[in-house]
Amino acid sequence: MSEDRPTLPPVRLHSEAELARDALAAPLLTRAVRLARWAGPKTRVGAGGELVDEQLPSAAEELGLGGADGDGPAFASEAWRIAVDTGLVEAQDPQEDDAEYGTVGAGENLALITAGGPQDILGIWRDALEAVHADATAPVLADLADAIGEDGEIDFAALDWDPEAESAFLDGVLGNLYLLTVTEGGAGEEPVPLPALAASMIVPDDMGEPTDDVLEQVSEAMMRLDDQFRLLEPIGLVEYRPMDAALMAEEGGAGDEPVPPVDDEDVTRYGMVKLTPLGLYGIRARMREAGIDAPAVGDLADKGADALLDGLANYPELSARAETEQWLARRAVADAARELLAAARGTDAGAPLRRLHCQQALTLVGPQAEPAVRAVLDDAELGGLARVWLAERGATDVPAPSEAMIFWLAIDTIAAQLDAEGEVEELQDLVEGLVGRHSGFFEAAWRVEHPATAEVLEAMGRLHPDKRAAKEARKAAFKARSRAGG
Template sequence: MSIEWVNRAIDGLRAWGSANSVDVDVDEVRLLCDYASDYLEVNELGDFRPGTFEELLLEIYPRKVIAPPETAPETVAAARTLVEFLVGTGEIATKVAARMRATIDRIGPEMPAALADTSKYGMAKSIFSAIGADSLELGHPLPVQGATAETVRDTATLDEECDCPGCAPLPAVRLAPVAEVVAAAREVPLLRDAHTVTAWLADHGGTTTVRKALRVKDARRITQELGVARPALAWRLALELGLADLAGTAVVKEEAFRVLADRAPEEVLDLWIGTVEFLGEEAREVTGEAAVDNSIYSIHDLLYRVREPVPLDQVADYLREVADGGLVEDLPAALAALSYAGTVRLTPGGLALTEHGQWGLREMYDELGLDAPVAADLAAGDAGALIAGLLQEGLADEAAERDVDRWLDARSPADAAGELLSAVAGAPAQVRGVAVTIVDRLGRDAESSVRGRLGDPELRPHAIHWLSSRGLEAPPLTEAEMLWVTVDMLALAIPAAEADPERFAENMGASGPAPEVIEDLWRVEHPDLVEVLELLGQTLPDETAAKAARKAAFKARSRGIR
């Protein structure tokens, strides 16, 4: 996925929407761009064509996205918005936009039926539709949806009597490459401003108060002349990092002072670690909101553990607790001010750490003597290591996706499919399911390797589905194979169903096998058959189907299957 161009496109879309008073469904448009990039060779906004939308809405979405048919109008509306954005920003010509609108008008009414057509489902969606989209996520980040500060800590297994960082193991994290951290740290506004303020004061004969604070008149001039938003904070950081010395109250630069852009990577990393420690060591007026400023360390620690954007209402709940009930008058503005420090970013989903922020926090934890593990680079291993790593708890989705993308980029589609499927021959259903899900990303170039698995009884049904879903010649699935793959997909759901039986029951009620199919499952030769049938018998909301599952489980046990 070309994340860079998509991010730039979404930033431009937001600005265009704001300027033109257009209500933009950013998440839906991002998904359109992501899938266009992944599957349709769209590498920039100008690559969109009328046919792109037809493939996205009638082929890619039905194969990949778990969404009920009634949500189709939302996606169609997002596609229309994207077209207006493309023509409004000059990415496409007016005539091309007209053809795009006509295409969307024609295919829009067809999308609900396409979403409901199970024959269009890709293998990953077929699995997820039966067992729930969350049950085979590549990672298992801590839940935050609907969570309060208390439940966030409970989920992280923090001691009820203490919420300090040492009371729970820190999760293994994937760190950005050092070169990227250095490049990002050079652009951190607060760190750059610390250098700017130091140089200005030294060059203009500036002096501090007897308490080493920046004088009000100097702060005003620095803001007016240099555009530094928080000169007092930047000056305190400059002193903390040793960028400036004082001769009495007169400001002088450190002996080897250089602007941030001219410093060696090792120096930049040291300064960045110092910046992160500066923010967390004690309460400082960073955002102007006491509840936030007094809790910066706690906010960072929360985001480090959760590792995905935390909705702002949950951040507010968390702050009310850790700040002893302190209220924040304007939380978004306060957190935007905190992003000035470079450690956090505001996303459509809430507050998250920047990658260089996570890197700096991990270094700080390590210096504090805490066990701060780093997740292995799964892209560097073979297929078995990749799959095993994806099945481990604790790897965030975004990092896992990058690992999979880099692993695939290092191989041809045929080689990737061959390695993955070879690695899971004879493996348990959950392991096999991860491999099949990754192979489902690959295009026709992987045909030879997938076709080569038609002789493997466990992989044959998956291979047939893969081939037929791409319009390639494939043998029909026999009735026995269809029943086997039904059990195989349901076996993936067992851990998730045990963790959340109500959600599993809801998903099965919407897309589970019919009672007449369940009645015949007892004949299937699958190691997880009885466990799957017992699960269905306990959780299916349709009593007829549940009874059929219990009866089938009894027959399977009578055959000696355990």
């Protein structure tokens, strides 16, 4: 059986047009665009392209965030940095030697906001995401201030800050959140508690009750993640419910760190986060740039039937159906059926699962596939699934299968299920049913000319609840191996 599985399940992304609309609606990018359009010949910037302090109040007014009072200038400064980093504005050096400030002009990407396509918009948004990600993994301002020496230089050693480690930790958290979101049976549309995310990066899998030291590390990580998700939410990456500020006082004083909760009723107060559809797109893009295999539903739609059936081996059920529907939508039914059946043949280890996915794909097509299906009725590998397909559609002139075909199909089906799901309870029911319906099943099964016969019989010996039947299965597996070896 094939043991190769990708690190991540396929994600079901929204269309590029929908994602581009979400990107333009992200509060931080919206503000950056407004400031880029607001900037003019009299706009003054510092050496790093930042707005000078005197212009921040008017920039905040432009954004509807008030003037010099409150957090408006800080939000305006943040939005301006995004406008610079994404090429919406372009800082220009002073034109004269004695000039104190530089000026700005429209960046080449500003026109793309209205004239560009979805890919252009998403490219600008990804640049914004990278800038925000860098801000989120930067040193805490208080620590940064403490690390400034008498000469005005930053003592990075005193910061105890490792930029690569900080970035890797946040990427790991976002990767875990992505995995929870795309895995069927995972979080899906539900937000994830912040303590669970922090613990996923710190608590070892084999640890029973976390130690006090580990709990303290989790608490510290939660506080850092709370700050980071507050930064990542305005760019549209996540929906975040921040930690309850009252928790600090409840835990015994403003200086105490919070402890991960054990009361399910209180867990939401420690922060809840979920990736948005745009966030799924963004995290996948970052992972792919890092060389991580992060497939998406639709990746196989333009490929051949062989690539489809092999690729579906790595897909959960719902994703496999969605991928198959997209593949079928681009082909005529008769042509698709012929391609699928041809690709399902083979005696390699992955062939049984290909045939299973072929059979599942054929359930999605109409009667136009019937000639292609009838053409393989006499095929040793495909004749069984062809009969099943025809019978399910009420065909009455289907030739009865031979006993050899019945047993070959049974072995092939179990081999495919083992490859897809492992030895699960549903497969145990299938094994019981097969053995119960066919007297002398194992005596006939060990003679089946199928590459997986011995392996399937050994699995049946482990799965069958009846000790006598399980023993017969093991004996049949030994005979099958002896015959194959001889």
